[in-house]
Structures are given as C-alpha cells and as structure tokens.
Amino acid sequence: MTPSPANTTALRLPVAASAAAAIAIFLYRAAALHAGWQPLESHADGLLLITAVFALAVLAIQHYDPIPKLNLFALPVLTLLFAWAFCAATFTFRPFHIDSVWLTAHLAAVYLGSCFVALAGVAGALYLHARRKLNRRADLAQPPNLASLERIEALLIHAATVGFVTLTAGLALGLVITLNDPTPLANRQHFILKLTLAATVWLFYAVLINVRYASRFRGPRAAWLSIAGFALLLATFAIVAATPQTKSNPTKPNSNITQLDPAPFSAAPATTDRVENNWEVPPCASS
Amino acid sequence: MRILLVGINHRTAAIDLRERIALAGDRLDRVYDRISADFPLAECIILTTCNRTEIYIARPSHESPTPDQLLALLAETCDVPRDTLTAASIQRQNEQAVAHLLRVACGLDSMILGEPQVLGQIKHAYDRATARALVGPILHRVFQETIRTAKRTRSTTGIDAGHLSIGSIAVDFARRIFQRFDDKTIVGIGAGPIAKLTLRHLADLNPARLWLTNRSPDRARDLAQQLDLAGPNRGPRPFEDLDQLLTEADIILTATAAPTPLITADRFKPLIRRRRHRPLLIIDLAVPRDVQPAVAALRNVFLYNIDDLQSVAADTNDQRKSLADAAEPQLLTAANQTMAAIHNQDIGRTIRALRQRLHNYADAETARTLTKLAATDPQSLADKLPDALREHTHRLINKILHLPLSKLDQAEQGTHLGFYAAALHRLFGIEEHEQQNETQSPDTPAPDTAPDTPPAPRVPLTSPLVSVQPSPTMPITSRDRKGAGSPALANQSQHQKPR
Known part of the structure; x- marks a missing residue:
C-alpha cells in the first residue's frame, strides 16, 4: 500500500524526536558539565552530533523531496547511534585531549563525514530492498511504496559525495596530527589498524562517487559498498573506543575538571579518578 | 420529492443497443429540451458515457415524468423499439437511485472496476445540466x-490504486526503476497492436529518444x-541496428511474432560493457517470448514478460473487488443520509409554504371581517362582535381544511385513504376519545370504516373526512373555496420549480 500521509507523519515523528533529543542532550552536556567543556571533547558528544545531523538530514530530504520508507530505514541507524552514545557516555567514557584547532577540525570533519556515510549506507540498504522487491516481483500490483531505483541511487551518490569530501578532510587533518606525533608508528598497532580501516572506507567512497565512470560498481555493488563503508567506519569508531591508554594519549594536562559527567543521560557526576589516565584517542588520529 | 433513475x-x-441509445451532441440537447418542455417541474441530469446512458430526475412525488414516460421519450428520440429498451433498462427510485449514482461515481459499476474517468464524466454531466438550468436544489x-x-x-479505500491495462502497468514498472525520462531512451521492437497500445503509454512519459524497429521497415514507419513520432530523436530505425539500439536503450518494449528469442544472453552480454552497466527495463509482451529468460539474470537488467503484467492486472482486479465490497456499506449509508437530508429539506420547504399559505388565509379573512365590522353601526358593534368572530373562525377553518379534504374526496381509485386518516390522526394529535365523541354526536355522520379496516378504495362526498361544514349562518361561497379573496392564495396552489 502507498504510505498514507498519516503513516509518513507517524514515521517522521520518531526521527524528529531523535534529532530533538540529540540536540537537547548535547546542549545539556554543554550547560551541565563544567565551564571548560569543549564541543566534541568526548566520543559521546560526537555520536550525539552525528545523530542530530543525520536525523536533520533525513527530515530535510523527506520535507523537500520525500523518499518513501527512508524514515523507516533511518530509524535503526538512529537507534544504534543513540545506544552507542549512551554506552560511550556511561560505560566507556573517555574525553579527548583536545589541545589544538587541528584536532577539533579533524573531529568535526570525521563526525560530519560519518553522518553522511550513514545516510549513504541507509540509501544503499533501501536500494537493495527496492531492487529485491523488483526482482522477486513482489507487490507489483500494489502502488509503489518505494522511490525509484534511480532516485535512491541519486541519494546514495549525493550522500556519499558529501561524506567522502568531509571524510577526506578529516583524514588529511588526522595525517597532519599524526605527522606531529613523536611516538613511533611501531608502538601504535591500534592506530595502524584504525588508519587502515579509515583508508578503506575512504577508498570505498572514492569508488562510489565515481560510479558513473567505474560503471562495473553501478547498481547493487554501489549499494553494498556504501553499506560496507558505513560498517567499516563503525568498526573504526569501535577500535578508537577500544584503544588502550598509551603515552601518546596523555591525560589532559589541565585536569582541573572535577565534574566531568560521563553520562549525558543523567546528571550524576563522574569521579575525577575515572577520568584521569583514560583519555580517548580521536577516531582517525592519535593525539 | 422523488428521485428517479x-x-x-x-x-x-x-x-449495439448502447450505441443506439447513446446521447451526445444534438440528440442530448433534444432530450433535455423535451424533458424541460414536457415536465417543467422536474430537475434532470443525463449521464452519458460509452458504458451507460442514465437519466436522473427529481420531481414532486405525484408529478410527472414516470419511468415509463422517460423510456417512451428515449425510445422515440433514439428510434428504438420501446419493448427492447424497457427490457434492457434499469429503473431505480430515491435511495436506490442515489446509491446507484454513488456506485457509478466510485467506479464500482464500471467495466474496469474503480476506473477514475467516470467521476469526471459525472461532473461534466452535472455542469452541462446546470448550465441549462435543469438542476434544482435536490439534484x-x-x-x-x-x-x-x-x-x-x-x-x-484506494479503489483506483494500481493499474489494469498492460500499457499502464508497463509505465508503472518504468516508474519503479527510473525517476526521470527526459534523459532516457525507449526502444519498441515490433509493430503489432499490443506494441502500439503499450508504446502509446510509454510515449506519454516524454522520453528523450523513442525508437521503433521491426523486421518490416514499412510497418515500423506506419x-x-x-x-x-516525429522529430530528430524519435521514429523508426532499421532492424539491423538492433544491437546498437540495445546499447542505447533504457527501456525496451518487445512484442514481435518471432518464433525464437531475439534477445539472448549471449547477444546481450557483450553489450553490457558498452552500456556502462546502466539499468535496463525490458518488457517482453511477445508469445513466444522475444527475450531469453537468462537475460534476467544479468546485472542491472529488469525483465518482465506478459505473464508478469497479466498477473499484476489480475491481482489489481482482485484487490479492487475486495475494496469494492468493503465500500458498499459506506455508499449505502451515504445514500440514506443524502435522501434523509433531501426529505428534511423538502419538509422544511413544505412547512414554510404551508405557514405562508395559512397566513395568507388569515390575512384575507381578517381584512374581510374588519371591513364588515367597519360598516357596522358602532352602537350595535358590541352585539355583533361575537357573531363576527365566530363567522371569522368558521370561515378560516373551512378555508384551511377545504383543499386537503376536497383532494381526499377526489382521490383516485386505489388511494390508501387509511394512510391519510392515520397521518391526520398523528399530525393533529387526534385522540381516540375525541373521535368517539365525534361519532356519538348526532350532527356528525358515523365513519364508514372500522379503525382496523383496510383503507377504503374510494370515499364518497358524504365521507366523514369531509365533515367540515360551513357555519349555518355563513355558508361558504365558491369564491371562498377557491381562496379567490386573495390573489396570493390562488398563486399558492401553483407549484414552482425551485431553481
């Protein structure tokens, strides 16, 4: 059946609620933690930023040029991001050591890029779903309840293009930061793994945005690439979260923070002991 | 009011009969003119489509035209034997007529269930009759x-969702794959009637290029x-260009009579690279098939054959049937509500007219009584006033009751007088004991029917229904009976068609 206006609105509501919640928690963290709070100072902030931008991007698309079922496919990603943000704030909270504009720009670019990579991944899943229905001749008697393959592919390419540009900027900034890090690469296996994964994601998206020329990747392959790219990016974040404390990840020098709340969903302050010696490595560079 | 269909x-x-009865152009005007001239009290709308010719009439309950008169008019206008027309006709009244119209408007009575064009045709018929001032408040x-x-x-209900024709289903498939068509190429292979019908639908998508090819170039040109198809990017191409056309195409429609497949996987595989892996929709309407099934397994190729399209049409029809069944109760409810609203509207208008008429009677009688009293000697006015008031009241009551009771007296054979008696009882709240008192009164003749007796076929002039007698002192004149004392009263009896 064609999605009725009521259904469309019903599906938009949780997306809009996710955007509002992410922004609200982000602002709450900014206001409730301490005076020295910096945007993106922890992975939780970054995930909240991704969630908010991703939800707003979906809402904008649905407002200006709606794609049936996009909301439905976006909701699991939003749920995942929220859950991860919750975990990152509650169980694996480690603030970044933000001591330069390079790092801030790197983090912002990586998170923004991740948001659009997520959108491309959602579009890829939607494309495969629509294609599968066409090949299985399912519901052909029903009015189309999905956008055309061409439209979904266009969304995929556009999202991948924006994601690729911002990720490229983030990676370049990460390289600059890495070059200034005196720690030998040999001592940073996690970083090498992270860098490899990030480079793979970048490569996937480089192919994706050139799919008109690399036409062998056109269609379902492009969709799978976008999904795989998003999955790899999530894996990169996971590696960042799992990176052990190294000498190249020093505790924040001005650790006069006494109330750094690891849980954005509650007002309970974390102890300084927990914060110390547990600084998080940014997604694509070692500090 | 009564609504007839x-x-x-x-x-x-x-x-063949529908063709002969089809009302269009002058013939439709003639029928409208005849109805307008012969039945001035009737509202009329004629719905004429390729599948139906239906006349909707709204008129006062006991007026013309009757269904027989309408059939006679149609038979005469269209030169069709009356019996033939009567045997093939449908006749409906009131709620049933409105329910039928609703079913027609929703496409539930259409040959293609749920088709939307009929609603536009109903609007057109309504506008046309309105322009001829043949539509009143009821219609x-x-x-x-x-x-x-x-x-x-x-x-x-979504009754008109989905597609039933092969051409529109093909267009629907194309829309599921492509977003825009102004940069697409459509290729038609074959020049038979199915190809023609389907290509006509596809051409409506305004593709950038539309090529035709056929083994016989003449047929492709035709x-x-x-x-x-004229212009630089559309028209016939030689059949020898087929490989080139397969490379250029985004949508291929094939419907040839070739005994073996024209497009095989072996033929198409080398073209995929030249096509740069662009998505391709192939609609194969030929039997035997023009496209080898293995082609469907190639990447970015979407192949549908005639069975796929017919299966969609059958599914759509089944869905529409179930939706139509679900919609029927809603339509019946809507028809009943519409008729209830019409009855309310009708009774309101009737009450207003009745009230106005009674006021006219009262005004006329008051003027008459005042004139008479003015001529009376003031000395004896007080003595004469009670008689004058009694006379005034008698005359007024007689005037009010004269017309309905005389109508009852003149009732035709078969009129259900018992119904009218019951209605009078109920409307005027006449209690049983009042009736018994009247019966016992020596001045009043006994009723000729028992309370439970079925309605009498005819009531004589001496019927108790016409029991209102003029005052012994002031007999009613024929002038009074007609209400001629007031010109307005005479006009009240004229029905006016509300428009």
Missing part, C-alpha cells in the same frame, strides 16, 4: 454529495506515423 448500462444492454445536493463521497471513498 432510468437508463441502460453495460450490465443490462449490449453494445444539486445529490450530485454534489455524490462527488464529495466518491472522492472520499476513492481516497480512503506505427511511427500512427504514434505521431
């Missing part, structure tokens, strides 16, 4: 309510002319 449609009449209400209900029903 008389007509024929595809369920009751074969196409206005019926048709406006019908159009509103049909739109609502269509949107809530088809291009029939489809009005």
Whole structure:
C-alpha cells in the first residue's frame, strides 16, 4: 500500500524526536558539565552530533523531496547511534585531549563525514530492498511504496559525495596530527589498524562517487559498498573506543575538571579518578 | 420529492443497443429540451458515457415524468423499439437511485472496476445540466454529495490504486526503476497492436529518444506515423541496428511474432560493457517470448514478460473487488443520509409554504371581517362582535381544511385513504376519545370504516373526512373555496420549480 500521509507523519515523528533529543542532550552536556567543556571533547558528544545531523538530514530530504520508507530505514541507524552514545557516555567514557584547532577540525570533519556515510549506507540498504522487491516481483500490483531505483541511487551518490569530501578532510587533518606525533608508528598497532580501516572506507567512497565512470560498481555493488563503508567506519569508531591508554594519549594536562559527567543521560557526576589516565584517542588520529 | 433513475448500462444492454441509445451532441440537447418542455417541474441530469446512458430526475412525488414516460421519450428520440429498451433498462427510485449514482461515481459499476474517468464524466454531466438550468436544489445536493463521497471513498479505500491495462502497468514498472525520462531512451521492437497500445503509454512519459524497429521497415514507419513520432530523436530505425539500439536503450518494449528469442544472453552480454552497466527495463509482451529468460539474470537488467503484467492486472482486479465490497456499506449509508437530508429539506420547504399559505388565509379573512365590522353601526358593534368572530373562525377553518379534504374526496381509485386518516390522526394529535365523541354526536355522520379496516378504495362526498361544514349562518361561497379573496392564495396552489 502507498504510505498514507498519516503513516509518513507517524514515521517522521520518531526521527524528529531523535534529532530533538540529540540536540537537547548535547546542549545539556554543554550547560551541565563544567565551564571548560569543549564541543566534541568526548566520543559521546560526537555520536550525539552525528545523530542530530543525520536525523536533520533525513527530515530535510523527506520535507523537500520525500523518499518513501527512508524514515523507516533511518530509524535503526538512529537507534544504534543513540545506544552507542549512551554506552560511550556511561560505560566507556573517555574525553579527548583536545589541545589544538587541528584536532577539533579533524573531529568535526570525521563526525560530519560519518553522518553522511550513514545516510549513504541507509540509501544503499533501501536500494537493495527496492531492487529485491523488483526482482522477486513482489507487490507489483500494489502502488509503489518505494522511490525509484534511480532516485535512491541519486541519494546514495549525493550522500556519499558529501561524506567522502568531509571524510577526506578529516583524514588529511588526522595525517597532519599524526605527522606531529613523536611516538613511533611501531608502538601504535591500534592506530595502524584504525588508519587502515579509515583508508578503506575512504577508498570505498572514492569508488562510489565515481560510479558513473567505474560503471562495473553501478547498481547493487554501489549499494553494498556504501553499506560496507558505513560498517567499516563503525568498526573504526569501535577500535578508537577500544584503544588502550598509551603515552601518546596523555591525560589532559589541565585536569582541573572535577565534574566531568560521563553520562549525558543523567546528571550524576563522574569521579575525577575515572577520568584521569583514560583519555580517548580521536577516531582517525592519535593525539 | 422523488428521485428517479432510468437508463441502460453495460450490465443490462449490449453494445449495439448502447450505441443506439447513446446521447451526445444534438440528440442530448433534444432530450433535455423535451424533458424541460414536457415536465417543467422536474430537475434532470443525463449521464452519458460509452458504458451507460442514465437519466436522473427529481420531481414532486405525484408529478410527472414516470419511468415509463422517460423510456417512451428515449425510445422515440433514439428510434428504438420501446419493448427492447424497457427490457434492457434499469429503473431505480430515491435511495436506490442515489446509491446507484454513488456506485457509478466510485467506479464500482464500471467495466474496469474503480476506473477514475467516470467521476469526471459525472461532473461534466452535472455542469452541462446546470448550465441549462435543469438542476434544482435536490439534484444539486445529490450530485454534489455524490462527488464529495466518491472522492472520499476513492481516497480512503484506494479503489483506483494500481493499474489494469498492460500499457499502464508497463509505465508503472518504468516508474519503479527510473525517476526521470527526459534523459532516457525507449526502444519498441515490433509493430503489432499490443506494441502500439503499450508504446502509446510509454510515449506519454516524454522520453528523450523513442525508437521503433521491426523486421518490416514499412510497418515500423506506419506505427511511427500512427504514434505521431516525429522529430530528430524519435521514429523508426532499421532492424539491423538492433544491437546498437540495445546499447542505447533504457527501456525496451518487445512484442514481435518471432518464433525464437531475439534477445539472448549471449547477444546481450557483450553489450553490457558498452552500456556502462546502466539499468535496463525490458518488457517482453511477445508469445513466444522475444527475450531469453537468462537475460534476467544479468546485472542491472529488469525483465518482465506478459505473464508478469497479466498477473499484476489480475491481482489489481482482485484487490479492487475486495475494496469494492468493503465500500458498499459506506455508499449505502451515504445514500440514506443524502435522501434523509433531501426529505428534511423538502419538509422544511413544505412547512414554510404551508405557514405562508395559512397566513395568507388569515390575512384575507381578517381584512374581510374588519371591513364588515367597519360598516357596522358602532352602537350595535358590541352585539355583533361575537357573531363576527365566530363567522371569522368558521370561515378560516373551512378555508384551511377545504383543499386537503376536497383532494381526499377526489382521490383516485386505489388511494390508501387509511394512510391519510392515520397521518391526520398523528399530525393533529387526534385522540381516540375525541373521535368517539365525534361519532356519538348526532350532527356528525358515523365513519364508514372500522379503525382496523383496510383503507377504503374510494370515499364518497358524504365521507366523514369531509365533515367540515360551513357555519349555518355563513355558508361558504365558491369564491371562498377557491381562496379567490386573495390573489396570493390562488398563486399558492401553483407549484414552482425551485431553481
């Protein structure tokens, strides 16, 4: 059946609620933690930023040029991001050591890029779903309840293009930061793994945005690439979260923070002991 | 008021009779003129489509035209034997007529279930009759309510969703794959009637290029002319260009009579690279098939054959049937509500007219009594006043009751007088004991029917129903009976067609 206006609105509501919640928690963290709070100072902030931008991007698309079922496919990603943000704030909270504009720009670019990579991944899943229905001749008697393959592919390419540009900027900034890090690469296996994964994601998206020329990747392959790219990016974040404390990840020098709340969903302050010696490595560079 | 429907449609009449009864152009005007001239009190809308010719009439309950008169008029205008027309006709009244119109408007009575064109045709018929001033408040209400209900029903049930024709299904498939067509190339292979019908639908997508090819170039040229394909990017191409066309195409429609597949996997595989892996929709309407099934397994190729399209058409029809069944109760409810509203409107108008008429009677009698009293000697006014008031009251009551009771007296054979008696009892709240008192009164003749007796076929002039007698002192004159004392009263008896 064609999605009725009521259904469309019903599906938009949780997306809009996710955007509002992410922004609200982000602002709450900014206001409730301490005076020295910096945007993106922890992975939780970054995930909240991704969630908010991703939800707003979906809402904008649905407002200006709606794609049936996009909301439905976006909701699991939003749920995942929220859950991860919750975990990152509650169980694996480690603030970044933000001591330069390079790092801030790197983090912002990586998170923004991740948001659009997520959108491309959602579009890829939607494309495969629509294609599968066409090949299985399912519901052909029903009015189309999905956008055309061409439209979904266009969304995929556009999202991948924006994601690729911002990720490229983030990676370049990460390289600059890495070059200034005196720690030998040999001592940073996690970083090498992270860098490899990030480079793979970048490569996937480089192919994706050139799919008109690399036409062998056109269609379902492009969709799978976008999904795989998003999955790899999530894996990169996971590696960042799992990176052990190294000498190249020093505790924040001005650790006069006494109330750094690891849980954005509650007002309970974390102890300084927990914060110390547990600084998080940014997604694509070692500090 | 009564609403009548008389007509024929595809369920009751074969196409040759429908053709003969089809009202269009001058013939439609003639029928409208005849109805307007012969039945001035009637509102009329004629719905004429390729599948039906139906006349909707609203008129006062006991007026013309009757269904027989309408059939006679149709038979005469269309030069069709009356019996033939009567046998193939449908006749409906009131709620049934409105329910039928609602079913027609929703496409539930159409040959293609749920088709949307009929609603536009109903609007057109309504506008045309309105322009001829043949639509009054009743048919206005019926048709406006019908159009509103049909739109609502269509949107809530989705009865017109999906496609039933092969051409529109092909277009639907194309829309599931492509977003825009102004940069696409459509190729038609074959020049038969199926190819023509389907290409006509596809051409409506305004593709950037539309090529035709056929083993016989002449037939391809003919088809291009029939489809009005002219211009640099559309028209026939030689059959030898087939590989090139397969490379250029985004949508291929093939419907040839070739005994073996024209497009095989071996032929198409080398072209995929030249096509740069662009998505390709192939609609194969040929039997035997023009496209080898293995082609469907190639990446970015979407192949549908005639069975796929027919299966979609059958599924759509089944869905529409179930939706139509679900919509029927809604339509019946809507028809009943519409008729209830019409009855309310009708009774309101009747009450207003009755009230006005009674006021006119009262004004006329008051003027007469005052004139008479003015001529009276003031000395004896007080003595004469009671008699004058009694006379005034008698005359007024007689005037009020004269017309209905004389109508009852003149009732035709078969009129259910018992119904009228019951109605009078109920409307005027006449209790049983009042009736018994009247019966016991020596001055009043006994009723000729027992309370439970079925209605008498005819009532004589001496019937107790006409028991209002003029005052012994002031007999009613014939002038009084006609209400001629007031010119307005005379006019009240004239029905005026509300428009």
